[in-house]
Amino acid sequence: MAGITFKNVVKTYDNGVTVIPDLNMEIKDKEFVVLVGPSGCGKSTTLRMIAGLEGISSGDLYIGDTRMNAVAPKDRDIAMVFQNYALYPHMTVYKNMAFALTLKKVPKDEIDRKVHEAAEILGLEEYLDRKPKALSGGQRQRVALGRAMVRNPSVFLLDEPLSNLDAKLRTEMRSQISKLHKQLETTFVYVTHDQTEAMTMGDRICVMKDGIIQQFDTPQKLYNEPCNLFVAGFIGSPQMNFADAVVEKTDQGYELVFGETRVPTQREELAPYVGRTVVLGIRPEHLRAGEEYIRGGNTLTAEVDLSEMMGSETYLYLNYAGSRFIAKLPGTVIAPAGSKVTLALDVDRIHVFDKETEKSILN
Amino acid sequence: MEKRTSYGRTILAYVVLIILAFLCLFFFYILIINATRNHAQIQQGFSFLPGKSFWVNLHNVMNDANIPVMSGIKNSLIVSGAAAILATYFSSLTAYGLYAYDFKLKRPAFIFIMLILVMPTQVSALGFVRLVTGMGMINTLWPLFLPSIAAPAVFYFMYSYMQSTLPLDLVEAARIDGSSEFRTFNRIVLPIMKPAIAVQAIFTFVTTWNNFFVPALIISDNSKKTMPILIAALRSADFMKFDMGKVYMIILIAILPIIIVYLILSRYIIAGVTLGGVKE
Numbered sequence: 001m002a003g004i005t006f007k008n009v010v011k012t013y014d015n016g017v018t019v020i021p022d023l024n025m026e027i028k029d030k031e032f033v034v035l036v037g038p039s040g041c042g043k044s045t046t047l048r049m050i051a052g053l054e055g056i057s058s059g060d061l062y063i064g065d066t067r068m069n070a071v072a073p074k075d076r077d078i079a080m081v082f083q084n085y086a087l088y089p090h091m092t093v094y095k096n097m098a099f100a101l102t103l104k105k106v107p108k109d110e111i112d113r114k115v116h117e118a119a120e121i122l123g124l125e126e127y128l129d130r131k132p133k134a135l136s137g138g139q140r141q142r143v144a145l146g147r148a149m150v151r152n153p154s155v156f157l158l159d160e161p162l163s164n165l166d167a168k169l170r171t172e173m174r175s176q177i178s179k180l181h182k183q184l185e186t187t188f189v190y191v192t193h194d195q196t197e198a199m200t201m202g203d204r205i206c207v208m209k210d211g212i213i214q215q216f217d218t219p220q221k222l223y224n225e226p227c228n229l230f231v232a233g234f235i236g237s238p239q240m241n242f243a244d245a246v247v248e249k250t251d252q253g254y255e256l257v258f259g260e261t262r263v264p265t266q267r268e269e270l271a272p273y274v275g276r277t278v279v280l281g282i283r284p285e286h287l288r289a290g291e292e293y294i295r296g297g298n299t300l301t302a303e304v305d306l307s308e309m310m311g312s313e314t315y316l317y318l319n320y321a322g323s324r325f326i327a328k329l330p331g332t333v334i335a336p337a338g339s340k341v342t343l344a345l346d347v348d349r350i351h352v353f354d355k356e357t358e359k360s361i362l363n
Numbered sequence: 364m365e366k367r368t369s370y371g372r373t374i375l376a377y378v379v380l381i382i383l384a385f386l387c388l389f390f391f392y393i394l395i396i397n398a399t400r401n402h403a404q405i406q407q408g409f410s411f412l413p414g415k416s417f418w419v420n421l422h423n424v425m426n427d428a429n430i431p432v433m434s435g436i437k438n439s440l441i442v443s444g445a446a447a448i449l450a451t452y453f454s455s456l457t458a459y460g461l462y463a464y465d466f467k468l469k470r471p472a473f474i475f476i477m478l479i480l481v482m483p484t485q486v487s488a489l490g491f492v493r494l495v496t497g498m499g500m501i502n503t504l505w506p507l508f509l510p511s512i513a514a515p516a517v518f519y520f521m522y523s524y525m526q527s528t529l530p531l532d533l534v535e536a537a538r539i540d541g542s543s544e545f546r547t548f549n550r551i552v553l554p555i556m557k558p559a560i561a562v563q564a565i566f567t568f569v570t571t572w573n574n575f576f577v578p579a580l581i582i583s584d585n586s587k588k589t590m591p592i593l594i595a596a597l598r599s600a601d602f603m604k605f606d607m608g609k610v611y612m613i614i615l616i617a618i619l620p621i622i623i624v625y626l627i628l629s630r631y632i633i634a635g636v637t638l639g640g641v642k643e
Contacts, residue, residue, distance in 0.1 A: 014465070051535075051539060052539075053535050053538070053539075072538075073535075073538045073539045074538060074539065074540070074541035074542070078539065079539065080535075080536070080539050082532045082535070082536060083532075084530065084532055086530065086532035086533050086535070086536040087536075088533065088536075088537075088551055089555060090554040090555060090557075099537075099540050099542075100539075100540035100541050103540060103541045103542055103546070104541060147536075147540075151540075
């Protein structure tokens with residue numbers, strides 16, 4: 001069992017491209033950390049550096065108290081699950097899972113016990129004699145998990161393990177991996193570009209962009225208090241709505257003005273921005289249809305561009321004041337395309353960002 | 364209408380295939396038929412029906428002191444077998460080295476190997492014979508198979524095959540599992556390469572088996588001669604004793620091992636051995 005620490009880690013490839021400029025991160029022991037970000041953000045590179053599959057250009061990487069920069073992958077006491085499973089195609093499921101233990105010269109009966117134990121947890125017992133090609137995608141992914149499990153590693157690394165599965169299976173495997181984490185009580189580092197996976201599985205989420213950590217916090221914090229425009233736009237589905245608004249001083253405090261809308265707020269952080277344009281963010285679920293949310297001029301009235309019925313909820317797509325808005329309303333709201341709707345911005349749930357630095361002003 | 368076109372296509376395909384098969388197999392048929400006829404019969408011209416001299420021809424071939432057929436086959440088997448093993452193993456190893464590792468001289472190394480590929484054997488033959496003589500290996504079987512360790516054509520085939528079927532994730536997974544680099548190659552990479560190895564083993568075996576040029580330069584002892592030299596020796600034998608029946612018989616004997624090797628290895632040539640290991 002061990003935590004992972006990055007100290008000023010830099011990764012520059014031979015061709016001179018720096019993918020990780022300066023990474024400082026501390027993953028606690030037994031924590032489930034999700035690295036999330038768009039493709040090319042350096043999340044996989046970070047994971048591969050932990051695994052030892054990618055060298056570190058400068059800085060220090062610690063697993064537990066040991067500096068790992070020059071330690072070979074096999075000596076790091078880690079296990080990794082690959083996006084494309086990476087099962088040995090010529091070996092049976094049993095042999096795939098037993099391979100690492102065989103190399104360690106673990107006694108045969110112990111290997112047998114461990115493999116069967118893992119197979120039982122993952123529901124793979126009846127497939128032990130099969131080769132990977134005779135398995136479905138979900139089963140292969142479970143074998144890959146099992147192969148990592150039997151080694152009882154101190155760090156479990158998962159590189160987009162669910163991205164090749166269909167939606168239903170993904171949901172199923174998501175909960176299975178979360179369960180596994182609780183069962184194994186090991187440090188998990190999980191890479192994904194899917195923010196739903198990140199939000200549902202991680203104890204903490206590290207949002208990355210261009211090799212730089214944008215925010216490293218709990219899912220709730222990321223959702224409620226995104227530190228910048230990027231995180232605000234990345235976390236949450238559908239994405240947060242953004243509109244350029246001008247800050248105006250009023251008797252009660254301040255107002256954020258865009259189009260016909262005037263959103264009142266008393267937040268003193270806005271004082272330096274009076275007269276300037278900021279980016280106002282509001283999550284689709286915080287655009288409300290109920291009248292109880294109307295406070296002053298915090299409404300926007302627009303024609304519905306597209307209406308998506310999802311059953312339990314309805315998504316409305318609107319164009320207003322030069323920005324595109326998505327509203328996530330209860331399924332009971334029926335507003336066909338072409339109809340006019342009036343929605344209130346939940347003033348307690350607005351986000352405001354500096355237009356230049358893109359940093360959050362309120363959090 | 365559409366059905367008729369496809370029907371016509373099928374017939375055309377069959378006709379073409381039958382012609383091609385005929386072109387390929389007809390010579391084997393002549394060979395087998397002529398091996399059963401005596402010299403006089405063969406000289407009269409071709410016949411579709413077999414003769415009755417099979418055993419006589421076989422007896423003549425086996426009992427010719429000048430042409431040690433059995434030792435010829437043994438030598439050819441040793442040389443071709445060793446060449447096939449060395450060429451496929453070491454070419455796979457080289458290809459793996461260039462495919463799986465990143466190092467500074469990777470590209471120059473690749474180009475260098477490709478340059479050797481276009482170099483004809485004849486160009487370096489004289490130097491090769493001098494080298495072999497200098498190393499005291501002239502008139503031995505060693506120089507006939509040892510150079511197979513460096514087989515650029517086999518290397519290129521293996522390299523292309525790896526590119527299409529060997530995901531590097533497998534190698535990394537093995538590394539994390541604690542496998543040493545050599546073990547990864549032997550236990551993970553080689554089994555995946557089996558179809559390619561089978562194909563190249565057959566090719567190398569056949570080419571080495573048929574090779575006349577190099578053995579003719581190196582071997583002078585009758586007991587160390589390989590089959591092509593023996594066949595050539597038979598053809599250039601005394602005109603008065605020349606027996607075509609014997610020539611056909613010895614050629615028939617010479618191709619049998621190749622057919623057997625092909626039958627053994629062909630079952631490994633199955634497509635998609637990695638199917639399922641990695642999802643594309």
